[in-house]
Amino acid sequence: MKIPRAENNVSREIISERVALFNNTGVDLPHTTHYSIDPAATTGNIENFIGVAQVPVGLAGPLLINGEHAQGEFLVPLATTEGALVASYSRGMKAITDSGGCRTHIRSDFFLWPYMFRTRTLDAAIEFAQWCEQHFQEIAREMEATTRHGRLLGMRTTILDQGVLVYFEMNTGDAMGANMVVGAGDAACKWIAKEAPGIEPNGWWGLDMGKKAVELRTMRGMGKSVIAEVVLPEPLLQKLFRAGPEDIVGWHNAMQRCWMDMCSHGRQCMFANGLAALYIACGQDVAYVPDATNGRLGVSVAPDGGLRVTADVPCLIVGTVGGGCGLPTQKECLRMLGCEGAGSARKFAEIAAAVALAGEISLMGAVSANEFVGAHERLGRNRPTADRAEEPSVVSQS
Helix, strand or coil: CCCCCCCCCCCHHHHHHHHHHHHCCCCCCCCCCCCCCCHHHHCCCCCCCCCCCCCCEEEEEEEEEECCCCEEEEEEEEECCCCCHHHHHHHHHHHHHHCCCEEEEEEEEEEEEEEEEEECCHHHHHHHHHHHHHCHHHHHHHHHCCCCCCEEEEEEEEEECCEEEEEEEEECCCECCHHHHHHHHHHHHHHHHHHCCCEEEEEEEECCCCCCCCHHHHHHCCEEEEEEEEEECHHHHHHHHCCCHHHHHHHHHHHHHHHHHHCCCCECCCHHHHHHHHHHHCCCCHHHHHHHCCCEEEEEECCCCCEEEEEEEEEECCCCECHHHHCHHHHHHHHHCCCCCCCCHHHHHHHHHHHHHHHHHHHHHHHHCCCHHHHHHHHCCCCCCCCCCCCCCCCCCC
16 A cells, blocks of 8 residues: 655545545544644754644643743643543642742753764774864854754763764754754764874764663753752642641652662653643654653652652753744744743743642652542543543534
């Protein structure tokens, strides 16, 4: 079966031909092919377009943030098919807001990408590493010439067996930045290969490709490295969660021991849950969620008897321009947060970290009060019923 392609790959005619591949086999696609966006708007985001996957979007919040870039109350769009998720995050956000809001801080902001240079001898590797350090300005010039927004902040070299790893640390402005850094790195490596001593012919490669949990990125940061923290008063904990600070700290200490026993890469409960829902709603690359899951959750009794909760999210690889941010639905969700377009990426990253914090608070409260299972039984079980239509009619909302 051949997928139809044409010079205009998003024309109505070619889309209809692709859909007909399934219609001819008796598979009807009334929902996938029902959409309000112009297919041309997806150019550069997808190939062989046939329609859309309509993921439900719910509002969580309000979420009060006292950040360096995100300030005020936010209603947060979350796209998910998991029942109870929006309700759970809303409860965590209520706890934060009723406590006076969470503090957020961006610790670092750069995209880290490694390249491997093969050298002829160990002495050549040592010489090459020193050469790179001495020619940082020229390397930065080559990289920055490929982009209007990227800036090379730093460069690290590591001598390995039979070669040298070069790590470029580049600020990518309001773009998520993967394509920017790869293009800039490619230009720099071509220049380095011509100018530097001791490199084997055609002896360099781009490595890693990202989109997985990596300890180095946890230590160094990747994208926006953000910390979000709140102190929850004890009366509020009792009111919302029917649990005290000691109850939650005790559960968290037990969970820490469990994470150690399991050799968990991250020391947190469910950063991925809320971040994936936020990323889908707002046009982020969901495949970078694993980088954020190497984060850490800190829980302790505050001096005044409340509960201090800190979410350390070292790798929020997000942007507000480029990628999926320009698609109509995703642009609307960014607009809900006041994060549409240039100048908003750091604000969005602080909101993302606060969302992760809210999820941790809600989950810990539910488990400590033995309400986790009951909540999912009420809200999260989508069991087929006789009165639930298998194919509901398509409804357009304006």
